[in-house]
Amino acid sequence: MPELTEHHRRHIIELLERGEDLPPDYKHLLFPPERQEYELVYAGKEREEDILAETMAVPLQPVKTFGNGGEDERHNMLIFGDNLQAMKTLLQWKAKGRLVNPDGSHGVKLVYIDPPFATKQEFRGSQDERAYQDKIVGAQFLGFLRRRLVLLRELLTDDGCIFVHLDWKKGHYVKVLLDEIFGETRFENEIIWHYPDNFQGNVNRFPNNHNAIYLYSRSSHTRFKRVAVPLKKPRKRDVRVWDKETQSLVAARDDNGNVIYREFTHKWADDVWTIGQSGVTKKRSAEYIGYPTQKPEELLRRVIESATEEGDIVLDAFAGSGTTLAVAEKLGRRWIGIDCGKLAIYTIQKRMLNLRENIGNKGKRLQPRPFTLYNAGLYDFSQLKRLPWEEWRRFALLLFQCRDEPHTVGGVELDGYRGADDVLVFNHLLDGGVVLDYGFIDDLHNQIGGKVGSRFFIIAPAASVAFLEDYIDKGRTRYYILRIPYSIINELHSRDFEAITQPMDESDINAMVEAVGFDFIRLPEAECEYLVKTPEGQMISEAVIRIKTFKSRAMVKGAIQKGNLETLSMVMVDYDYDGEVFTLDAVFYAADIEKRGWEIHLPLESLGKQVMIIYMDIYGNEYREIKTPADFRAAEAQGGANA
Ligand SMILES: C[S@@+](CC[C@H](N)C(=O)[O-])C[C@H]1O[C@@H](n2cnc3c(N)ncnc32)[C@H](O)[C@@H]1O
Secondary structure (H helix, E strand, O other), rough: OOOOHHHHHHHHHHHHHOOOOOOHHHHHOOOOOOOOOOOOOOOOOOHHHHHHHOOOOOOEEEEEEEEEOOOOOEEEEEEEEEEHHHHHHHHHHHHOOOOOOOOEEEEEEEEEEEEOOOOOOOOOHHHHHHHHHHHHHHHHHHHHHHHHHHHHHHHEEEEEEEEEEEEOOHHHHHHHHHHHHHHHHHHEEEEEOOOEEEEEOOOOOOHHOOOOOOOOOOOOOOOOOOOOEEEOOOOHOOOEEOOOOOOEOEEEEEOOOOEEOOOEEEEEOEEEEEOOHHHOOOOOOOOOOOOOOOOOOHHHHHHHHHHHOOOOOEEOOOOOOOHHHHHHHHHEEEEEEEOOOHHHHHHHHHOOOOOOEEEEOEEEEEOOOOEEEEEEEOOOHHOOOOOHHHHHHHHHHHOOEEEEEEEEOEEEEEEEOOEEEEEEEOOHHHHHHOOOOOHHHHHHHHHHHHOOOHHHHHHEEEHOOOOOOOOEOOOOOEEEEEEEEEOOOHOOOOOOOOOEEEEEEHHHHOOOOOOOEEEOOOOOEEEEEEEEEEEOOOOOEEEEEEEEEEEOOOOOOOOOOOOOOEEEEEEEEEOOOOOOOOOOOEEEEEHHHHHHOEEEEEEHHHOOOEEEEEEEEEEOOEEEEOOHHHHHHHHHOOOOOOO
């Protein structure tokens, strides 16, 4: 570890006197990491303080509220975006008292996460190269997860707890990280989820039929409740005394009143949970969703019942098919779900709108309480520009990590600070619409020049800025213009922006996704044909979509250069679109569509009056079309379809 020398000291003082930022590598000189007695070491391990300070928060843009009651931030929340950035925003919500449990505590009472396990890797090269790549992926995975665990800890209430679901390959590494983050004394249980019904064939070792779930409490105030686990019903011939009221077999007594037979219907759960997997893998099961990594509802029932009371806030930051959210809803808990996959978001949306009361998704239909879908990082500008001034102002400040602290300099009302620098949100709505031109900057400088530092930030809608420069120098002040939509001025961000990515293949669903920064939705370019075909040797016709052109228009790095069809992630279809909510019925991954010559085949008899088709690019931008069965048949009528 390099030491702070006299030269470094002088250089730091000079920079501070000039009001300039210190180079990032000085961070480790000034704040050397504290070494613990023992710890897990891996390449690129960051300091917790840096993780907390350097993760950027992104605004949450409400997209749609499901259920009655209008938009309300106390609703349950489904967030589309990278969980790291979204959690930083939730942390701000917690600090502002916007995440409150029925007992008045602030934050999240329970976190359950089931992150990607980093097990799917494609390798080329020799054994040694493979082993080396394995280590890199392993270190990246640990860094990825640790960053998130640090934020999750901060989001918990003082008496909250976290369940971290892992497999036998990476679990022990993460256990060491959890000890570091939460403290070894906060380790409560290693729960073994045993699924005996997972047949693996002859694997030349013992078949792997378990996952590990690590349970940590936030402090000594955390309390857990015992949970009852149903026992198999006794065989009829064993039943001698049946208590009708509780529907349980209690005890049989002889004429002297002695218990001669006892049977229990429930036991208290210990740390080995045997729960079959077939409910989530067998298509005919009531709980089957079709999402590759779905977990059983019974597993989440035990988690949620043991650690929360009704009304408490439950967070799943890797929501997937939404098992945690569905069970939280059934048990009357409040929930927040985050996922960076659009497929997960549409899957959850459908799941929540088709819930059944009982665990295992049986029983009567359950109307969920209202929940709101939010975008975190990929924004819809057409919605944004309709915001009233105060909401626009708040969104603009948050987008560029500015503090909302109105103050006055030289008689000019400013909106806040970015680091130590002043920020003005340009009010483009004033007097029915005004523009930000050179004259505006001149006037501003005349009033505040000399009273502000070397950097001054102005946030404005791109369409209201009359010039192209990213900044304008006046005197010793540089006036930066941060435009919405879209303004990435690389020198201002500590990490390069990286777009969220959507899978092109089912096996990528559980990939580790790291997105940094924000972007604005841009409609992809798509051109498709809709027709009806009768496959050779078959009697039944199919509705066919033929994709001719698909191009992403995303502005992120590298996106523009990609050719036709290369940026398609998947196509999602609602066979019977009701004109309001898209209900996911089928998904076709780009890799599979390509194998069929860029055609998608739909069962004609399943189509309702209208079909909604969403073509999604690898950055999550959507192109939507609504078609009727007649639109598919039109080509047939013109005679060209069966080609
Ligand atoms: C193993 S699955 C969760 C399955 C879930 N427990 C269920 O029962 O369906 C992991 C999920 O994490 C999501 N994911 C991966 N990286 C993420 C990130 N950085 N932010 C948010 N979600 C992420 C993936 O899209 C995937 O849906």
